[in-house]
Amino acid sequence: MKLTILGCFSATPRKDTNPTAQVLEINNHLFLIDCGEGTQVELRRNKIKFARIKHIFISHLHGDHFFGLVGLISTFRLLTRETELHIHCPQGLKEVIVLQMKLADSWTNYPLFFHELNSDDSELIFEDDKVEVWTIPLDHRVYTNGFLFKEKEGERHLNMPAVIEANIDIAYYNKLKQGHDVLNRDGVLIDHQKVTSPPSPPKSYAFCSDTAYKESIVPIIKDVDVLYHESTFLEKHAHLAPKTKHSTAKEAALIAKKANVKILILGHYSTRYDDLNEFKHEAETIFKPVKLARDGKHFDFD
Amino acid sequence: MKLTILGCFSATPRKDTNPTAQVLEINNHLFLIDCGEGTQVELRRNKIKFARIKHIFISHLHGDHFFGLVGLISTFRLLTRETELHIHCPQGLKEVIVLQMKLADSWTNYPLFFHELNSDDSELIFEDDKVEVWTIPLDHRVYTNGFLFKEKEGERHLNMPAVIEANIDIAYYNKLKQGHDVLNRDGVLIDHQKVTSPPSPPKSYAFCSDTAYKESIVPIIKDVDVLYHESTFLEKHAHLAPKTKHSTAKEAALIAKKANVKILILGHYSTRYDDLNEFKHEAETIFKPVKLARDGKHFDFD
Numbered sequence: 359m360k361l362t363i364l365g366c367f368s369a370t371p372r373k374d375t376n377p378t379a380q381v382l383e384i385n386n387h388l389f390l391i392d393c394g395e396g397t398q399v400e401l402r403r404n405k406i407k408f409a410r411i412k413h414i415f416i417s418h419l420h421g422d423h424f425f426g427l428v429g430l431i432s433t434f435r436l437l438t439r440e441t442e443l444h445i446h447c448p449q450g451l452k453e454v455i456v457l458q459m460k461l462a463d464s465w466t467n468y469p470l471f472f473h474e475l476n477s478d479d480s481e482l483i484f485e486d487d488k489v490e491v492w493t494i495p496l497d498h499r500v501y502t503n504g505f506l507f508k509e510k511e512g513e514r515h516l517n518m519p520a521v522i523e524a525n526i527d528i529a530y531y532n533k534l535k536q537g538h539d540v541l542n543r544d545g546v547l548i549d550h551q552k553v554t555s556p557p558s559p560p561k562s563y564a565f566c567s568d569t570a571y572k573e574s575i576v577p578i579i580k581d582v583d584v585l586y587h588e589s590t591f592l593e594k595h596a597h598l599a600p601k602t603k604h605s606t607a608k609e610a611a612l613i614a615k616k617a618n619v620k621i622l623i624l625g626h627y628s629t630r631y632d633d634l635n636e637f638k639h640e641a642e643t644i645f646k647p648v649k650l651a652r653d654g655k656h657f658d659f660d
Numbered sequence: 661m662k663l664t665i666l667g668c669f670s671a672t673p674r675k676d677t678n679p680t681a682q683v684l685e686i687n688n689h690l691f692l693i694d695c696g697e698g699t700q701v702e703l704r705r706n707k708i709k710f711a712r713i714k715h716i717f718i719s720h721l722h723g724d725h726f727f728g729l730v731g732l733i734s735t736f737r738l739l740t741r742e743t744e745l746h747i748h749c750p751q752g753l754k755e756v757i758v759l760q761m762k763l764a765d766s767w768t769n770y771p772l773f774f775h776e777l778n779s780d781d782s783e784l785i786f787e788d789d790k791v792e793v794w795t796i797p798l799d800h801r802v803y804t805n806g807f808l809f810k811e812k813e814g815e816r817h818l819n820m821p822a823v824i825e826a827n828i829d830i831a832y833y834n835k836l837k838q839g840h841d842v843l844n845r846d847g848v849l850i851d852h853q854k855v856t857s858p859p860s861p862p863k864s865y866a867f868c869s870d871t872a873y874k875e876s877i878v879p880i881i882k883d884v885d886v887l888y889h890e891s892t893f894l895e896k897h898a899h900l901a902p903k904t905k906h907s908t909a910k911e912a913a914l915i916a917k918k919a920n921v922k923i924l925i926l927g928h929y930s931t932r933y934d935d936l937n938e939f940k941h942e943a944e945t946i947f948k949p950v951k952l953a954r955d956g957k958h959f960d961f962d
Contacts, residue, residue: 369735369738370700370731370734370735370738370739371698371700371701371731372701372704373701373704373705395697395698395700395728395731396673396698396701398672398673398697399673399674399675399698402674402675403675419760419763419764420764420766421730421731421734421760421764421766425730425731425734426697428723428727429672429673429697429723429727432672432723432727433671433672436671436672437672450759450763451763453759454756454759454760454763457752457755457756457759458721458723458756461750461752461753461756461802462721462722462723462802463801463802464722464723499765500763500764500765
């Protein structure tokens with residue numbers, strides 16, 4: 359599981375700071391999460407292959423989280439993409455995009471699907487044999503979801519010397535990986551646990567931005583490996599958090615602690631702060647380890 | 661009259677090339693012409709004060725000419741702009757912008773006016789005591805206008821030693837500047853031409869992008885000081901120009917020659933070309949002088 363931060367600052371794009379966008383690589387999927395203005399250029403800068411992105415998740419319809427989407431969709435068209443693209447987003451975004459296509463008389467030459475969200479409950483919005491994606495209902499000024507990405511339990515690993523020693527035909531290897539006992543060439547039933555080791559623990563990532571402090575998300579994100587939680591403010595500006603429906607670094611850390619996550623990543627910093635280390639120090643009074651998102655930063659969780 | 665090129669490449673924004681946007685400073689006005697994705701960052705990079713932009717002119721509704729507008733409008737709001745903003749654009753853009761404001765529940769705190777265009781004739785769309793702006797109907801795949809910016813005739817310049825020698829009261833100086841003969845302190849009628857010199861010749865700038873070769877624009881842009889004309893292609897790809905409704909460098913030069921402009925600036929290059937000097941060389945076989953637009957380039961025509 360790998361995470362590339364394309365942008366992690368709040369509000370407006372500037373010369374050296376980008377609005378929210380990140381790419382999660384999990385079990386060979388490449389998921390784009392949020393898409394602020396300039397995201398397509400940051401994708402190029404980080405050498406991420408456009409064609410590998412098949413699903414885009416948009417948290418909410420504030421501009422710093424989606425103004426780059428229409429341009430990305432349009433660029434995919436100009437690059438003669440053929441792969442289908444799925445947008446998971448709050449209700450209303452399809453109308454915005456389609457209206458602009460209509461005015462430009464430019465329709466995609468690849469299949470484009472919108473999956474619009476309006477539930478206030480956590481729901482499963484994507485699933486295949488390897489990965490699940492769930493919404494995390496957040497508390498912001500407009501309808502907002504975070505997203506929980508979970509690997510499914512993988513297959514058991516064959517212990518090859520033991521498998522050979524047990525005289526098992528290759529035709530049964532997949533059964534063993536799936537956790538079944540099998541007959542060997544001599545007709546003896548072999549306990550799969552004796553010739554395989556347990557699957558690697560499935561990884562999980564929770565993206566929570568933008569949101570006020572919201573304790574009710576804790577059960578949804580319980581025990582995740584990595585939590586990205588917004589920290590627009592430091593505690594010295596805590597009075598601004600409730601009315602703008604954002605969080606402080608300390609609040610993000612409280613959520614991380616209650617949810618028993620393994621790693622907390624902070625981001626969505628207000629551009630009023632010069633020293634981002636203050637976010638880390640503040641959060642570390644509650645929870646460790648804390649990592650700081652930075653534009654262009656790459657995290658490898660394998 | 662000064663021109664700053666924020667972006668001059670066609671199609672998609674990339675690491676080192678920006679889509680169309682430019683700022684024209686003329687008679688103390690700062691006009692933004694087109695607004696591709698990333699324009700707000702380029703405005704910051706070129707240290708252009710946001711508050712000085714009161715009029716934005718959008719040529720057409722292809723993304724590389726307006727996808728940066730919604731973000732710019734939104735950033736103005738976040739910066740608590742109070743100055744009014746006027747958008748001159750093809751019909752339909754207001755709906756796109758307003759829909760996004762509605763979804764974000766974020767309305768501007770400054771007065772925002774849309775002046776939507778749908779005429780196929782050249783029309784006067786802005787005028788004050790110093791400047792006029794006219795549309796230049798172009799020939800592209802969607803409804804498109806270029807824009808002609810013209811200084812009005814200025815005031816005559818006082819020849820101060822002559823004025824003093826003629827014994828004229830200061831109360832009459834403005835009348836002289838406006839070209840009236842006045843009485844001096846001795847009651848003698850003074851010919852204004854004897855104590856003033858003619859006004860500086862008014863400057864003019866024509867922006868023509870995107871368009872196929874269209875000779876009927878020649879009378880509209882006749883004798884302008886500076887013509888920016890798109891040249892998406894070189895002649896070696898001339899076969900692509902009619903179907904995409906773009907021009908070659910040679911065609912841009914033909915328009916410049918027929919219109920008897922003083923300077924031609926080329927831009928809106930296809931990103932297939934590595935050496936932009938080929939555009940200049942090709943155009944110079946027809947017309948001189950030719951300048952090449954480049955992102956971040958500043959032209960001073962005073």
